[in-house]
Amino acid sequence: MFGTLKELNAAISPESNSNELFRDVLNTSNVARIALFKGVPVGFIFAEKKLNNNGSYHLSIVTIGVKADKQKYGIAGELIKHIDNLAQETEDIKFMTAFVQNKNDVATRLFERCDFERCSCPNHFGTYTGCFFFKSSQ
Secondary structure (H helix, E strand, O other): OHHHHHHHHHHHOOOOOOHHHHHHHHOOOOEEEEEEEOOEEEEEEEEEEEEOOOOOEEEEEEEEEEOHHHOOOOHHHHHHHHHHHHHHHOOOEEEEEEEEEOOOHHHHHHHHHOOOEEOOOOOEEOOEEEEEEEEEOO
């Protein structure tokens, strides 16, 4: 699976995610899914399960990507829907979040189409600027 994730990452966003991120995906209880199109890997999503102050959890979507030639088929939306269904079926997961960098209008529209709401959280996350999206799983 690591090889597949690494190949997808190189095809989708070669500069944005490190090999360490994908090695960590395989060594945690977090959620990683690969999208197949006619049996060929074309996209992925990775979400981290994070502990909330009240002892419940939320899923933070860390990265999502679909190969350029397979975009506009609804694959990214289906990946998010899969994570959403998982969150709804898991009693201790109360909500989902995602951070979208400024000027990533495609990702902004994607999360809005998937019924995420912009959150009034700070718009600066480490060295990145952008906005957070939130969706209840209850």
